[in-house]
Amino acid sequence: MKNAAMRATVYLDPELHKALRLKAVETSQSLSKLVNDAIKESLAEDAEDIAAFEERAKEPLISYEAMVKRLRKDGRI
Numbered sequence: 791m792k793n794a795a796m797r798a799t800v801y802l803d804p805e806l807h808k809a810l811r812l813k814a815v816e817t818s819q820s821l822s823k824l825v826n827d828a829i830k831e832s833l834a835e836d837a838e839d840i841a842a843f844e845e846r847a848k849e850p851l852i853s854y855e856a857m858v859k860r861l862r863k864d865g866r867i
Contacts, residue, residue, distance in 0.1 A: 800825070 802810065814821050852860075861867045 795822070 810821055810824060813819075814824055817824075858867070
């Protein structure tokens with residue numbers, strides 16, 4: 791059985807609301823579906839970012855000063 795949708799009140803900038811309504815009409819989708827899809831996409835991006843941070847967590851840290859010196863030594867600056 792599918793979970794029941796939860797109702798929430800969201801206050802949108804009037805111009806964003808207008809754009810969202812127009813997109814809903816153009817794409818034959820509901821405002822709720824568009825908002826849910828946007829939230830899912832944002833959360834998926836966050837999950838990707840978290841995974842990338844976790845993957846690089848054990849990499850050695852380098853200070854800003856050391857990085858500038860390395861760039862100068864390599865002739866990049």
